[in-house]
Amino acid sequence: MSLMRVEEYLLKPKVQQSISKLLRTCFSQYPSRKTYLSQLPDFRLLWNSEEGTLLGHLAAEHRIMNANGAPVRVFGVADLCVLPEFRKQGIATGLLQAVESLGKENQVEFVVLAAASQSWFAKRGYLPVDGQFKWLMIHENQSLGIASRRLSKTIMVKPLSSKPWEEGPVDFLGHIF
Numbered sequence: 039m040s041l042m043r044v045e046e047y048l049l050k051p052k053v054q055q056s057i058s059k060l061l062r063t064c065f066s067q068y069p070s071r072k073t074y075l076s077q078l079p080d081f082r083l084l085w086n087s088e089e090g091t092l093l094g095h096l097a098a099e100h101r102i103m104n105a106n107g108a109p110v111r112v113f114g115v116a117d118l119c120v121l122p123e124f125r126k127q128g129i130a131t132g133l134l135q136a137v138e139s140l141g142k143e144n145q146v147e148f149v150v151l152a153a154a155s156q157s158w159f160a161k162r163g164y165l166p167v168d169g170q171f172k173w174l175m176i177h178e179n180q181s182l183g184i185a186s187r188r189l190s191k192t193i194m195v196k197p198l199s200s201k202p203w204e205e206g207p208v209d210f211l212g213h214i215f
């Protein structure tokens with residue numbers, strides 16, 4: 039097994055095909071032949087078998103968000119997924135740990151994600167952030183406007199340094215990851 043980081047602009051068409059296949063397998067509603075929902079990430083972490091089969095994936099975007107009026111430097115994580123027959127072996131946990139280590143080494147302050155299963159992420163040190171959020175709504179390659187809404191049990195963050203997440207309104211300064 040091997041863990042690889044690939045900058046988005048370097049992805050070869052064949053790897054893009056494997057990613058879109060994995061995303062369709064893991065998320066039944068994922069649009070076919072697509073590797074992103076709203077926007078391209080900055081890089082991806084890919085977990086391959088010895089034979090080169092893609093078993094696990096995570097997309098990450100480097101962004102400034104606004105938390106309670108102050109800029110915070112984050113890695114936004116999306117599309118964390120593992121091929122069903124390779125689950126419960128620690129692959130997803132390994133992918134998350136890898137993106138967290140990259141962040142810590144490079145002065146990224148938080149990992150932010152929209153969690154489908156809050157308890158799974160809570161076990162891995164992620165904290166729920168409930169409250170007022172602002173974000174850019176994107177659907178099928180169209181900007182639909184800015185949403186300003188309360189969200190609960192959706193967004194989670196993990197601090198990568200001693201700096202805590204400031205409670206208060208959150209502006210994604212873009213789409214939700």
Ligand SMILES: CC(C)(COP(=O)(O)OP(=O)(O)OC[C@H]1O[C@@H](n2cnc3c(N)ncnc32)[C@H](O)[C@@H]1OP(=O)(O)O)[C@@H](O)C(=O)NCCC(=O)NCCS
Nearest residue numbers: 064118119120125126127128129130131132152153154161
């Ligand atoms: C959620 C998902 C990514 C988890 O992937 P995974 O590789 O199975 O995750 P892990 O193996 O790291 O952890 C899963 C469980 O296996 C356990 N585990 C980890 N290593 C293990 C090992 N070597 N042996 C047995 N169990 C192990 C963990 O304790 C964990 O248990 P928990 O759920 O009770 O905390 C995967 O189920 C998936 O792709 N789901 C569909 C897509 C999705 O919902 N993604 C999340 C979007 S937010």
